[in-house]
Amino acid sequence: MINNKLLLIKPNPYHGESLTSFIQRVSELNGLNPHFLWRTYLNGSHYPQSQVSSIINTVPETIFNILAFQETVGINQDRLENLTFLPALRKIYGHDKSALDLSSQRIMSSILASNLRYCPKCIEENCYYRLIWQVKELDICLHHKLKLVENCPYCQKQIPFLAPDSIVGICPHCQCNLICQSSTPIYSEATYFRASEDWSFLLTSDIKSIVHGDHIDPKQYLALKLLFIISGKANTFNKQHIVNLHLPCSLSVLLQSARGTCSIKRFTHLGIILSILRCQNVSLEEFSSIKLPESFLNSLLTHTPLLKDQYSCIAPWCTSFRKPGSLKRTATSTKQLEDGTKLNYYLYCHSCGTEYAIDTQTNELVERGYFIKLAWNKVRHLILEGKGKRDIAFQLGISLDQSLRCLVYLISNNLIPRHYFNFLIPNIPQPQIVDRFLLAIKNSDRIKDLKKILNLPYTEFLYYWYLPNVQVAWLSTPGKAKKKQLTKQWIKEFPEAIKQLINKEEPITIDKVSKILGVNHETLRSHGLLPQIAAAKKHQSDLQKVKRGEMLINKVEEFIRECKQNGTAITSDMLYKNLKVRRTVLVRTHPEITKYIHTILKSQQI
Template sequence: MEQPVAHRPQILPGESLTSLIFRVVQYNRFELLDFLNYIRRDGRKTLQRSDMALMNVTPRSTLNMLRLSQMLEIEVATLLKASFDPILRLFAQGSDATQQSRFLAGMFTNKHRYCPRCLKEATYHRLFWVDKSFTTCPKHEIYLVERCPRCHGSIDLNAVAIGQCSKCGHTLTMIEGTTDSNETATMRWIEQSWSTLLEVAPSKFLNDEEVAQRLLYLASGKSEYFERRTVDSSVPKSSITPTLLQHARNSLAEKRALHLGLLMSLLHDLHISMSEFLVTEVPRPFVDSLTQSTDPLVQRLACVAPWCSSFERPGSLMKTGTTYKEYSDGTSSKYFMACTDCGCEYALVNDGEIQERTSFIAGYHQIMPLIHLGMSIKKVSAHLSQPVDQIQRVGAYFSTRLDIAGQVVLNAKLLRRFVTAVADGETLRSIQQWPQWDSYQAYLRYRYHSDVMRALHMYKRTRESKRQDLAARRRQVRQVLDSLVREDVNITIRTVCKMLKVCPETIRNWNCNELIFEAKRNQAAERSAHKLAKVVPKAEELFTIHQKEEVLSAQLYEFIGVGRTVLWRQAPEITAHLSLMLREHNKQVRGSDNTSP
């Protein structure tokens, strides 16, 4: 049981844990590093000033919170709410340290910023000031300041705690601040979101699957079933929906955390509060629709061909093998479908509108009335400025469907042979060479018969799901990965998809997620080795300069030109190696001091 310290300040509204620790040190006249290392977690390496930023995010990984609680007579849970630790327990409970770090990676700044007017009201550091997206004070509607108004030097925690620049002694509150009311609503939303999360946690626990399901449900407008088109139109980037689906379906090849920044930015874009998100319950039918094989969207779409027996009947379309196509003009199509009755093919275009791909509906309105009047194919072609082949195909299609100048009667035996050949995988080019055709037009009449078109769609659907030459696909992906490595471009699934013009689901169907992950890991290892080859000589140079002097961690990272936290996120093994070098150097210096006369 630790004895309480003489002066035990209470946590002030919105105060950060590091600010509280600094005030404890000030009031009790402790040495900062001595106090930090007294309350550090058992087995943790010696703490430096540079470690204080980590205490606002994951204090339990750095500090012995029970010891600090006993010394200040403040509950551990209350202390933790002066950091972002409760939020980690809300969303990343049970995750390892790596996953937890990724959950919040890149969201916080190591710079000490402040609002001059807040500081004038009460001199202490606020927790939310470390959020990079928190650029203006929602209360005073002015930009946060990160440099001294007089000497323009960077601000440290000591400066914020006493309200004076550590370098020139200038009073930090002697500045009006630059007003910006445009971002006030956003800043208030961010502040309220953080407050809500800190208040709710750790009474709840949400895993990635639940978070993604709630986001998809809210993005779909709380629809009873998942509709990809609705979600795509609601989210700001096309890559967000596949990411959420992978988490919602728990189909990731490698477990990784859903980033908190994605959650907050998406809720803000959807104009949904964090409170609403936390109380949202996703209906079971919606969850089931995320993984069911039959797409609810397709089930609600209908054929729009006026002559079709399934005209405007929901559920009359079936998905074909193609999922997504991107064209050279920047447009794209998705959800490729076909009507099983009339054979018309459809897709959803950029704006989500259903569009026919086979041109028969246009032909019905433009070409067939002219043929009905007795115009020849060549005259129709000249009149409409359309290719003769296009007129022939439309005429052949309708020759077995509409009673125009006598409906054509086909040979039932030859028609069955055509259908069987398609089902057996024979190509249309091969079938066209059969000697039974009197003319090209005769072939087209059979080719566009409803039975043949249905067989083609069914064969295509089966073939698309089974025909993939995975070895060839993997070779394609490897070629892309090799080019990314050569050009030193970051390897991500999104980058690979963009180069191959496919969607992430296709990559997953090709069983290439693991291939991409391995290449990404190898790229990181190579970059790490390259960085190590640069960083280590710089560190050795510093140790040579200070052969008889101990070197601080801050000195080392300033000399090599990279922040410790940044390097730890990018290459933790290099950070560990530098820490070992630093300890060995200082140990040798202390040893030589003890043996000197």
């Protein structure tokens, strides 16, 4: 540690100066090497590295001990932190967040430049580097109306923020004066006005925080405020009003952040915040003063039960009758009936195996068969009155087959005594036949196939088919395309869609497959096609790996032929430079090629 008495000259930082610029000036005035000063106040075990020096201006505490440095230069910590982007980050993300928290979240990634940019005129007038120059979107000097320069005018190299021989205004590579560099004038600064206004607010305003939600985590409250802005400052949140907006991030991710349901709690990226506010024409100052209405918070934070939990089984004989949470989803999403009725969100009861759907017009739960409204409510009463199946069919105006199915269903579910039915069906279910049904369901897609596999008399087949556990097994088996669904054209076109992407050498993704087939992601998932897409993606990756390996081998052999013709000795560096790939990368992806190269180099040495 440097004794603060040995620092003979202790300058004051300029307004708007960057911390790396101040470190360079302190070093130069006291005849010290900037990296020596950095190493003296180093946080962590690594030696100073010029390529990461930009971090000193962002979250210095991760690699520079600003607390110890303040004692040496006699300037308080708050004033030194004002030479970095820490005040801007804390305005948005809270003063209780540590530098390690802020840096690990990468909330400013791609926003700041990693090398110095400067205005020669500004340096000539006042010899220090401005912090604002590091912001990528502000690539101009608004004072002189000039484009910022990004490299040395003589050696054309980019300049790190803190190099071993850094001196403000001098290139650390060739020691030439940066003031001599000419810059390109700009003709309009209007496009930079909003960005300049935002960054001026973040870096210089006295407002300590723009997030101040009572009893709500700052990560959540920030996302809630953004959703409030997107919703047009409505009193309640309505997703349907904003689904068509072009947002700089996924709406679902923003909703998860607002509700605190993300598996990994993350801050919202600064670029997303600025982009949303600018699109909605809301200033940071206005954003900081917004207090969310209680009604808006309730509309987002009040737990809304899943649609399936808002309904319950309506079969009167079922043990789960009217019990919320008794229904589960099937593999079917939407169907349109012949009469034009549209049903969606197909469900089944896990106790009795009754299948349901929701009528899109009335939002009512409707049975996907006729066993409640027909078998239970009508046929059962006629049977108990002594009517036969023909009389029942005639009286109710239904077919004989419907009458038979109702009778078998009622007996199979123990809803009427067995003696009311004089056809050949078992007195009790035979376990071995039930097991055959369950196995056949696991391996078959269609009821028609089940009948062929089991080879049972019609009434006996119906008896076992209507058993609650068999119905539940059929409806709950994932990825089964029930009844007529397999006749859909898009399912037949699925293999062709995969081939199409492979032939065009386009990456196989769920999104691309769904667009080719004209179905949504949920339909692919419910039909069990996601594992097939994953397998196809791996197959495509393997093909690309083999193809790239062949290309690399050809390049190696061609390079060796050229070297032999020219009489040039082959070195490892030459080979990998020609391949344009590092050895550490190649040894992971194509170890056989690195072994081949090693063999060639070894034979050359012999």
